[in-house]
Amino acid sequence: MHLKTREDLRAARVLYGKSLAAQEKKILVCAGTGCISSGSLDVYDRLRELMEERGIHCAVRLEEEPHEHEVGMKKSGCHGFCEMGPLVRIEPWGYLYTKVKVADCEEIVEKTILGGEHIERLAYHQNGKVFEKQDEIPFYQKQTRLVLEHCGHIDATSIEEYLGIGGYTALEKALFEMDGDAIIRTVTDSGLRGRGGGGFPAGKKWSQVKAQKTEEKYIVCNGDEGDPGAFMDRSIMEGDPHRLLEGMMIAGLACGAAEGYIYVRAEYPMAVERLRTAISQAEAWGLLGENVLGTGFSFKMHINRGAGAFVCGEGSALTASIEGKRGMPRVKPPRTVEHGLFDKPTVLNNVETFANVPRIIREGAEWFQSFGTAGSPGTKAFALTGNIENTGLIEVPMGTTLREIIFDIGGGIKDGKEFKAVQIGGPSGGCLIETNLDLPLDFDSLKKVGGMIGSGGLVVMDDSTCMVEVARFFMNFTQNESCGKCVPCREGTRRMLEIMERIVDGRGEEGDIETLLELSDMISNTALCGLGKTAAFPVLGTIRYFRDEYEAHIREKRCPAGQCQKLKRIWIEADECKGCSKCARNCPVNAITGKVKEPFTIDANKCIKCGACVEACPFHAVKEG
Amino acid sequence: MSQSFDYSVVDGVLAELGTGESAVISILQHIQEHYRYLPREIFPYLSKKLGVSQARIYSVATFYENFALEPKGKFVIKVCDGTACHVRKSVPILERLRKELGLTEKKRTTDDLGFTVETVSCLGACGLAPVLTVNDKVYPGMTPDKAAALIEELKGEL
Numbered sequence: 001m002h003l004k005t006r007e008d009l010r011a012a013r014v015l016y017g018k019s020l021a022a023q024e025k026k027i028l029v030c031a032g033t034g035c036i037s038s039g040s041l042d043v044y045d046r047l048r049e050l051m052e053e054r055g056i057h058c059a060v061r062l063e064e065e066p067h068e069h070e071v072g073m074k075k076s077g078c079h080g081f082c083e084m085g086p087l088v089r090i091e092p093w094g095y096l097y098t099k100v101k102v103a104d105c106e107e108i109v110e111k112t113i114l115g116g117e118h119i120e121r122l123a124y125h126q127n128g129k130v131f132e133k134q135d136e137i138p139f140y141q142k143q144t145r146l147v148l149e150h151c152g153h154i155d156a157t158s159i160e161e162y163l164g165i166g167g168y169t170a171l172e173k174a175l176f177e178m179d180g181d182a183i184i185r186t187v188t189d190s191g192l193r194g195r196g197g198g199g200f201p202a203g204k205k206w207s208q209v210k211a212q213k214t215e216e217k218y219i220v221c222n223g224d225e226g227d228p229g230a231f232m233d234r235s236i237m238e239g240d241p242h243r244l245l246e247g248m249m250i251a252g253l254a255c256g257a258a259e260g261y262i263y264v265r266a267e268y269p270m271a272v273e274r275l276r277t278a279i280s281q282a283e284a285w286g287l288l289g290e291n292v293l294g295t296g297f298s299f300k301m302h303i304n305r306g307a308g309a310f311v312c313g314e315g316s317a318l319t320a321s322i323e324g325k326r327g328m329p330r331v332k333p334p335r336t337v338e339h340g341l342f343d344k345p346t347v348l349n350n351v352e353t354f355a356n357v358p359r360i361i362r363e364g365a366e367w368f369q370s371f372g373t374a375g376s377p378g379t380k381a382f383a384l385t386g387n388i389e390n391t392g393l394i395e396v397p398m399g400t401t402l403r404e405i406i407f408d409i410g411g412g413i414k415d416g417k418e419f420k421a422v423q424i425g426g427p428s429g430g431c432l433i434e435t436n437l438d439l440p441l442d443f444d445s446l447k448k449v450g451g452m453i454g455s456g457g458l459v460v461m462d463d464s465t466c467m468v469e470v471a472r473f474f475m476n477f478t479q480n481e482s483c484g485k486c487v488p489c490r491e492g493t494r495r496m497l498e499i500m501e502r503i504v505d506g507r508g509e510e511g512d513i514e515t516l517l518e519l520s521d522m523i524s525n526t527a528l529c530g531l532g533k534t535a536a537f538p539v540l541g542t543i544r545y546f547r548d549e550y551e552a553h554i555r556e557k558r559c560p561a562g563q564c565q566k567l568k569r570i571w572i573e574a575d576e577c578k579g580c581s582k583c584a585r586n587c588p589v590n591a592i593t594g595k596v597k598e599p600f601t602i603d604a605n606k607c608i609k610c611g612a613c614v615e616a617c618p619f620h621a622v623k624e625g
Numbered sequence: 626m627s628q629s630f631d632y633s634v635v636d637g638v639l640a641e642l643g644t645g646e647s648a649v650i651s652i653l654q655h656i657q658e659h660y661r662y663l664p665r666e667i668f669p670y671l672s673k674k675l676g677v678s679q680a681r682i683y684s685v686a687t688f689y690e691n692f693a694l695e696p697k698g699k700f701v702i703k704v705c706d707g708t709a710c711h712v713r714k715s716v717p718i719l720e721r722l723r724k725e726l727g728l729t730e731k732k733r734t735t736d737d738l739g740f741t742v743e744t745v746s747c748l749g750a751c752g753l754a755p756v757l758t759v760n761d762k763v764y765p766g767m768t769p770d771k772a773a774a775l776i777e778e779l780k781g782e783l
Contacts, residue, residue, distance in 0.1 A: 034752045037763030082752025228707030231749035266691050267748050269761060307650055308690030310746065324649035326688040385709035385751035392752050423708060459708045473711055477746060483688075 003286040005294050006176055009168060012285075015064060016164030022066035023059065025113060026091040030152060032078030032238055033231075033270055039102070040086035041075075046105040047088075048073055054109065062160040071113060074161075077239015079152035080393035081139060084124060089134055089152060096134035097122035126411065139390050142409045144371065146379050147355045148395045151239035156274055159281040162242040168287055170358035174250045175295050178361075180210055183254035187357065189365035191377040196222055196313075196350030197425065197454045197530075199376070199443035202357075205347060208337040209255045212345035217257035219248050220341055222318055222350045223264040223271065226310040227426025228477065230457030232381035233351035235393050237264065237271035240355070241278035245288065245301060247354030250361055251347050252299050259300045261322055261341065266306045275303055310481035314529045315340075315348050317483070328485045329529035350455070352381055372398030376442035380453065386422075386460040387414045399440040402432060406460060417462035421545070425454020427474045428534030430541035431467070450541060452534075466563035467546040468553050472500035474538035478531065489532030492523040496539060505566045508554035513543060562625050568609045569625060574599040576621035583613035583622055630666040634659050635674075644675050649685050653692060661701070662693040698734045698741035700779050704757045707747030715755040719744060721769035722757075725776050739783050740776070 003009045029035075029044040051058045051071065058071045079087050084098035090112055097108065097119065104122060111117040124131045131137045145151075154161040162168070174183055188203025209217055221244065225233040237244060248260045264272050279301050282288035290298045304322050311317045312327040319341040321327035340346025356378060360368045369377045376398040382405065385391045389411030396405060402422060406412065413419050421431045430451040432439070439445055446452055461470065479493040496519050499512050520536030527533045543550060552558045559567040572583070572592075577599040584592040584600055591607040594600030602613070602622075614622045638655040642648045652671065657663055663686055672679040686692045704710075704719045722728075722742050726735055734741040750756045753765030757772065764775065 033748075033750050033763065034765070037750060037753060037756070037765045082750070085753075225749065226746070228711075228747035229709045229751050230747070231751055234749045265749075267745065305651070305654060306689075307654065307692060309688065321650065322647065324645075324647040324685065326684055328688075383751055385754065386712050391709070391754070426708070457708070459712060461712055465712055470712070473708070481746075 001285060003293060006172060009163075009172055009287075009293060013163050013166065013169070016062055016160045017166075019062050019064060019066050020072075020161065020164040023070050023072040024092070025070075026072040026074060026089075027058075027113070028074045028076040028089040028091070028152065028155075030077075030079050030085060030087040030089075031075035031156065032082070032085075032151075032235060033268075034078065034082035035085035035087055036270075038085040038099075040088075040100075042102050043086050043088065043100050043105060044073070044075060046102045047109065050105055050109045051113070054114075056109075056113065062155070062158055062164060072155075074155035075157060076154065077151035077156040078235040078393055079134075080148065080235070080395075081137075081390065082393070083391045087152075093118070094133040094135060096124060096131075096137065098124050139392070139394075139409055139411065142396070142404060143394050144379050144397050145395045146359060146371070147236065147243075147352055147381055148239070148393070150243065151235055151393075154240075156239050156241065157277055159242060159278070159285060162240075166362075167242055168246055170361040171246050171249055171253075171287070172293075174253050174361055175293060175297060180254045180256065183250060183361065184210060186361060186365050187254070190360045190368040191365075191375075192353065192356055192360060192368065193376060193443060194349055195352035195356070195380065195455070197428070197452065199453070202349060202353055205337060205349070206251060206255055209257075209345045209347045212338065214345055216259075216342070216344045217255055218341040218344055218346045219252045219255070219257045219260040220319065220322070220346055220348045221248055221260065221262040221354055222313065222315075222348060223262055223268070224306050224313045224318060225265055225268075225351070225455060226313045226481075227428075227455050227457045229385050229423070229459045230383045230426060230455050232383055232393060232456050234265075234268050234271050236351050236355050236381075237262075237268070238274050241271075241274045242282065243355050243358055244275070244351055245278055245282055247357035248301070249288065249292075249299050250357050251349070251354065253297055255345075255347055257347065258298050259302070261302045261304055263304045263306060263312070263318055263322060266308050272303060272305055279303070309483070310477075311483045311529070311531050314531060317529070318348070319346065326483075328483045329531075331528065352456075373440065373442045375444050380441070380456055382456045382458050384410050384458050384460070386458075387417065387462040387465070388412070388460040389414050396441075398442040401438050401440055403437040405441070405458065406437070410460065413460065413462050415462075417464060419460070420463045420465055421461050421467065423459040423461065423470070423474075423538070424457070425452045426457045427477050428452070428530065428537055429454045429457075430537050431470075431545060433545045450537075450544070452537075464561055464563065466504075466559050466561035467542045467549050468500070468559075469504050469561075469563055471539045471542040472497070472504050475500050475535075478535040481531065482535070483531075486526075486528035486532060488523045488526040489528065489535060492519055492527075493532070493535050495519055496523075496536065500539070503550065503553045504559075504564045506553070506557045506564075508550075508557075510554065512554055513547065513550055517543065565609055569604075570602060570607060570609055570611070570614065571623055572600050572602055572613075573621050573623055576619055578619055578621070580618065582616050582618060586612045586616035588612060630664070630670075632667075632670055635667055635670060639674055646675060646677055649675070649677075649682060650689070653682075653686055657692060661697045662695060665694070695734065696738060698738050699783060700739065700759050701741045701743070702757055702759050703743055703745040703748070705746075705748045705750070705755060706744045707751065707754075709747075709751035710755040713754040715767075717769050718755060718757065718767050718772050722772050722776065725773050737783075739780070 193199040317327040579597040
């Protein structure tokens, strides 16, 4: 169908809205990266096969004239509850089945689809309680899903479904009822701030680009979500791609740009595929391309795949990469809003920021202001990972406390261990500890304690985590990803990494902490781009809160968490050793000696602490700590 | 330019993506998808076709982590060592894989070009940590033993 006018678009929305409503039952199988790798597509195929065998009419695509008693079969976007996947949601009841296997499909079709019965065995359980419906599960109850509202609820590959739930209403409003200034005013009044980490007001950025007198301008979406432990943007691109396109087009309309680029990480092949599908659908439907709905507005969308350089998340490096060059940042000013992509004024926002736009345009600035805090309105998506019970993707109003996120939504620390720290904002963020748990998470309050929201990765660490090793890990990451253009970052991060490596290897020296602090200060003040300026943050944060752990490594050559391999001690408990010699036979360096049927011993000078003996011992007599 | 090298693959890619300077990254990505690395013969050829220096193209190929100038194995195993996987103990998995295949941090590909083992910073499948991928298929919730069993299985497919 090719929509030529506003009326065509409205009619299409009504038509598909009716089709959606006519589907008596819907089966939504999660087809996010997480669930697919747990086997959700096999579950999808099996369910479809079973339904066809039983002669149940199932609609894989939304039909214009729905069949009576139709069951909609959909591959949805990420529900966020990845740990429990593959997930299957069944409407109208709102049941959520977790860890569904192919073998469970027959029972689902027989009992639930045909009989309307709930299968308790497949429901989510917590502390002996069964949760029938998705909305009742504590993981979802405390969330406010605005940006992720469609993820898990519609077919991510269908423009018909997006239209059916009111998609492209905001674009319509922007095209027919607003001019550029009105759009920018709404975005400015809403107080929307960039979700990529910096928190720069989006409306301000847009108005600066609009003010440029250049003919050509560009809208660029940063989908290079490189922070390890973050996957919010991936889920939006995979689960609700049209929403992103709509947001970018509205930005184009507001600023007078006719071309958009989406830069997606190489590691997200499915996001690229879903976006490509969405773009070709929108083009075929006349919502993207030349003369959209007869208004004279034209917009062309491109996708660029990254090639594995973290630094390309930085604005000027990203635009250089789109231009086909090495992704290296340049000195600013001039800023991207003046000289961005191909040296033209450019709006550069991240995925979540653009995805917030359609609803702001539709419902107004005040509506958006009603969520979150005064300085940081709206919601924020977080990727909750690490040593936590419920890992996954969540969205909460700005200002929610860490305690609510970790304990109410996340279900607390895994395996009953103690909370130690949470790394927020990836390798450029900081760590927060027990005393920060009641801090409201928003752009400004985190800055006060030396943290940052960053893109939204939250990695929770339990008491078995060595904070010095974690800092070394991040340092290693940034050192690897340093592009090498400016000296403070290229050389400074290397020196810091060397010191960190020495400390975890048990070769730390008195004065190392002071040197680290001095280097951190120097790099933060003199590096060219955000990567360098924030490279030292993980080290600074861990020194601030866990200086005693650094000192234990340096002075006592001891790792309090027992994690650092080189500082580990391995010994054989004489009382428990049966003298079977299995450890000695498994030792790669012949460090274990003894007589059969008598306790064996380890020569600490020869031992390389590989742990082979610990694994080999059938009596658990080889101890490490 | 090499006489013996068959440039039809490169020509096909150029026909699809054009010869604009900004297409360099996409062109290299497409070529690598075919060969699983970037054969050295393509650089002078691309330089001529795109009208940019070999050094410029080579500088792009060496800057980005994803480009390989050495042939890779049939199965490329990427062990995720992102934060979430790291705190859920991804390093022992990597070590076990290297041990099973006789590889090291420096030597990443087996001599028979069967396997390549490398690390990746984050695959965005953090909810299922620790994960690894084999030719882009994600394997969730890995352990060293599971990884070793996977290698045995893949060896049968070589």
